Every structure is written in structure tokens, then in C-alpha cells.
Amino acid sequence: LSDKLDKALHVLKGHGSITEVNVAETLKEVRRALLDADVNFKIAKDFTNRVKEKALGQDVLTTLQPGQLMVKIVKDELTELMGGDVEGINLSGTPSIILMSGLQGSGKTTFSGKLANYLKNKKTKKPLLVACDVYRPAAIDQLHVVGDQIGVEVFSDRGNTDPVAISQAGIAHAKANGHNVVIIDTAGRLAVDEAMMTEISNIHKAISPQETLFVVDSMTGQDAVNTAKSFNDVLNFDGVILTKLDGDTRGGAAISIKSVVNKPIKFIGTGEKMEAIDVFYPSRMADRILGMGDVVSLVERAQEQFDEVEARKLQKKIAKNQFGFDDFLKQIQQIKKMGNMKDLMGMIPGAGKMLKDVDIDDDAFKGIEAIIHSMTPSERTNPAIINASRKIRIGKGSGTSVQQVNQLLKQFNQMSKMMKMMQGGGGKKMMQMMQN
Ligand code: GDP
Numbered sequence: 001l002s003d004k005l006d007k008a009l010h011v012l013k014g015h016g017s018i019t020e021v022n023v024a025e026t027l028k029e030v031r032r033a034l035l036d037a038d039v040n041f042k043i044a045k046d047f048t049n050r051v052k053e054k055a056l057g058q059d060v061l062t063t064l065q066p067g068q069l070m071v072k073i074v075k076d077e078l079t080e081l082m083g084g085d086v087e088g089i090n091l092s093g094t095p096s097i098i099l100m101s102g103l104q105g106s107g108k109t110t111f112s113g114k115l116a117n118y119l120k121n122k123k124t125k126k127p128l129l130v131a132c133d134v135y136r137p138a139a140i141d142q143l144h145v146v147g148d149q150i151g152v153e154v155f156s157d158r159g160n161t162d163p164v165a166i167s168q169a170g171i172a173h174a175k176a177n178g179h180n181v182v183i184i185d186t187a188g189r190l191a192v193d194e195a196m197m198t199e200i201s202n203i204h205k206a207i208s209p210q211e212t213l214f215v216v217d218s219m220t221g222q223d224a225v226n227t228a229k230s231f232n233d234v235l236n237f238d239g240v241i242l243t244k245l246d247g248d249t250r251g252g253a254a255i256s257i258k259s260v261v262n263k264p265i266k267f268i269g270t271g272e273k274m275e276a277i278d279v280f281y282p283s284r285m286a287d288r289i290l291g292m293g294d295v296v297s298l299v300e301r302a303q304e305q306f307d308e309v310e311a312r313k314l315q316k317k318i319a320k321n322q323f324g325f326d327d328f329l330k331q332i333q334q335i336k337k338m339g340n341m342k343d344l345m346g347m348i349p350g351a352g353k354m355l356k357d358v359d360i361d362d363d364a365f366k367g368i369e370a371i372i373h374s375m376t377p378s379e380r381t382n383p384a385i386i387n388a389s390r391k392i393r394i395g396k397g398s399g400t401s402v403q404q405v406n407q408l409l410k411q412f413n414q415m416s417k418m419m420k421m422m423q424g425g426g427g428k429k430m431m432q433m434m435q436n
């Protein structure tokens with residue numbers, strides 16, 4: 001155990017700092033990765049410039065290689081750029097009306113079916129699909145096939161050539177028949193033109209959807225930007241659906257679109273089947289976009305080393321007897337991230353034994369985290385001051401009992417003692433204890 005720590009400490013030696021030169025080198029690689037992924041040139045350039053500023057302003061306080069630190073900054077920035085949290089869709093209306101927009105072939109009809117299926121599986125939703133692509137009889141048939149496949153009703157009116165009227169009739173039908181979600185599938189053209197924009201805009205005005213989604217084929221690469229902009233100018237849509245990510249496209253369109261229209265990407269399509277729908281995760285997309293070459297493995301290595309640097313800081317605190325509940329909380333968060341007890345053992349002497357019998361899932365830590373969160377900063381750094389009245393307060397604040405607070409304090413004390421023993425050269429003995 002301490003061997004492992006020692007080794008980590010020896011391996012970690014300072015590697016210099018971030019300089020203009022190594023920044024330029026790394027950014028060249030990053031820019032190439034972005035262009036390979038079909039990110040718009042100007043956007044790629046703006047992006048790397050921003051990263052450069054960030055990197056140069058950064059204190060090099062870690063022992064990372066500058067290149068690795070750079071890549072880590074790139075990954076974080078990219079994730080941030082594509083939108084931090086996962087965004088859901090607005091289902092507030094009665095019924096909630098969802099309007100699909102996008103070019104022909106982008107995947108609107110397919111995605112309408114996928115979304116209906118996805119919502120239907122949530123049990124509380126009873127969707128209705130409405131066929132407003134009036135130009136090709138086959139388009140209506142296609143939606144009916146999809147509807148049959150997933151067991152969702154499809155509203156269509158073959159004699160009618162007015163998509164506005166059909167959408168309104170569809171919504172009326174939904175209200176009369178207890179559907180609480182209406183998904184309106186519309187016609188697209190092969191390229192942006194006036195007629196299509198007027199039509200979708202008229203539908204949009206007539207039905208005031210809660211959610212207007214722009215569907216785009218991720219393989220269209222850079223063209224996607226202009227298309228997205230045109231649709232957004234007219235519809236001010238709420239979210240983007242990126243389809244056909246099952247192909248070998250790296251999905252750079254995600255960045256380009258997000259940069260230009262600044263709307264969240266909500267779902268992705270990953271195949272022709274009705275189940276091939278996924279919530280959009282910016283961080284996964286960042287991995288994918290950086291995918292080629294060694295960039296991702298660089299990111300991973302960078303992350304590992306960040307963790308090791310944290311471990312080293314911790315080691316110092318233990319040595320100085322400054323280990324407190326804040327550090328403990330950090331450790332818990334680490335475990336949750338790793339989900340792996342063994343990794344933890346390598347990082348923090350003593351904690352392993354204490355948590356050995358605990359199942360590593362989020363619930364297992366909820367009580368502990370709640371208790372620590374209810375402590376004041378000074379209680380966290382100096383747990384010795386936690387007297388009886390403080391225990392009562394903490395118990396109440398965390399929704400636990402004084403008994404549970406006591407138990408955590410007891411465990412924490414044991415752990416601190418063990419750590420001190422480790423420091424005091426009792427390492428070997430401890431190791432044996434912990435292995436039993
Ligand atoms: P629409 O014209 O916008 O309604 O597009 P469609 O829904 O008809 O889709 C056009 C083609 O793309 C069809 O052949 C679909 O099967 C296919 N498609 C749609 N979404 C995906 C996807 O996520 N992955 C793959 N591989 N094909 C898709």
C-alpha cells in the first residue's frame with residue numbers, strides 16, 4: 001500500500017510549465033482533431049484561441065505534463081461548450097405539443113417515432129403522432145408504419161394538403177382522446193428554401209408548441225451550421241436532435257451548431273430502430289470528437305494524474321495531522337466516481353478498512369454525506385469540538401440521529417488514529433491489519 005503511494009510520489013516530478021511553445025504544439029493537434037470531426041474552421045479556431053488564453057493564464061501548480069494539462073483544459077472546455085447539464089424536454093402543456101423541424105432526410109419521421117416510444121415507455125405519457133408531411137403519400141405511410149411498430153396512434157388526413165389545418169385537427173383529436181403528448185412530424189426539403197420556412201413557421205405560429213425541435217443529420221458536417229441558423233432564425237427552436245451518430249461521423253456538428261445557435265442538444269439518434277435514441281451527454285460527445293489520435297488517452301492519463309496529485313496533497317495533510325471531514329468528503333466523492341474500493345485503498349490509508357463492508361453505491365454514502373454537510377466549516381476541520389449539543393444540531397440538520405452522528409465520529413477517529421500509525425512507521429503492521 002505505502003509502496004504504491006511512494007511510487008506515485010516518485011513518479012510525480014515537476015515537468016515545467018505551460019509555455020507558448022508547448023501550448024502551440026498541443027493546440028495544433030487539438031485543432032486537427034476538431035477539423036477531422038468536421039467542426040467548422042472558424043469555430044475550431046475561436047475555440048483553440050480561447051483554450052490558449054485559459055491555459056496561459058493557468059497556474060501550473062500540478063505536476064502534469066503541460067500537454068496533458070492542455071488536453072484536460074480542452075476536454076473540459078469542449079464539454080462546457082456543448083452545454084453542461086443534460087436537458088430534458090418541456091412536457092408542460094395539456095397536451096404537450098412537440099414540433100419537429102429539419103431538412104428532408106434528417107430523420108424527423110424516425111425520431112418522431114423514437115420519441116413517442118421513449119415517452120410511451122414512461123407509462124404516464126400517451127403520445128399521438130401527427131402526419132403533416134403532405135407532399136409525398138409515402139411520408140404518411142412511413143409514419144403509420146412507425147406508429148404500428150411502437151403501438152402509438154397516428155393521426156393523418158390524406159385528402160388534406162394544408163399542414164396547418166392537419167396539425168390543429170391532430171391536436172383537437174388528441175384532446176378528445178386523452179393523449180397528453182402530441183408529436184407533429186413535418187415535411188422538409190433537401191435544402192433551406194422560402195416555401196419550407198414559411199410552412200413550418202405557419203405551423204409553429206398556429207399551434208404554439210411547448211417544444212420545437214430541430215433535427216439534423218450529424219453526417220452533414222459543416223452544412224449543418226447554416227441549416228441550423230436558418231431554422232433558428234425563423235423558429236427560435238428549443239433544442240437540437242443529432243441523428244445518425246451510429247455512423248463513423250465524429251459529430252463535430254454538435255459543437256458547430258451549439259456555437260452558432262446556442263441551443264441545447266437534447267437527444268441523439270444512433271440507428272434506424274425505434275430504440276436507437278439516447279439522451280445527449282456533452283462529456284461523451286467531447287470524447288468522441290477528440291476521439292481520433294491519442295487525444296482521449298491523453299485526457300485519461302491527465303485525469304489519473306490529477307487524482308494522484310490530490311492523493312499527494314492528502315498525504316501531506318495526514319502527515320501534518322490536518323485531515324478533516326472536508327477531506328473525508330472529497331474521498332467519498334472519489335470513491336463514488338471510481339466505484340472501486342481497491343483504488344481507494346491505494347489513496348488513503350485507513351479509510352479502506354472503514355468502508356470495506358459498505359456497498360459502493362450512492363445510497364451508501366447519503367447518510368454520511370448529509371451529516372458532513374450539516375457540519376460547520378470549523379467542525380469539519382476540527383471534529384474534536386463537536387459536543388453533545390452540536391451533535392443534536394447536526395443530527396437534525398442531516399435528517400439522521402445523534403447515534404448515527406456518533407458512529408461517524410467514532411469511525412472518523414479510528415481512521416485518524418490508523419493514519420497516524422501509518423505515518424509513524426507502523427505501516428507494515430497496519431497493512432497486515434487491513435488485509436485481514
Ligand atoms: P425525414 O425526412 O426527416 O423524416 O427523415 P427520415 O426519418 O425519413 O429518415 C431518413 C433516413 O435516415 C431513413 O432511412 C432513416 O431510417 C434514416 N435514419 C434516421 N435516423 C437515423 C439514425 O439515427 N441512424 C441511422 N443509421 N439512420 C437513421
Ligand code: MG
Pocket residue numbers: 108109110133139185186187
Ligand atoms: Mg419524414
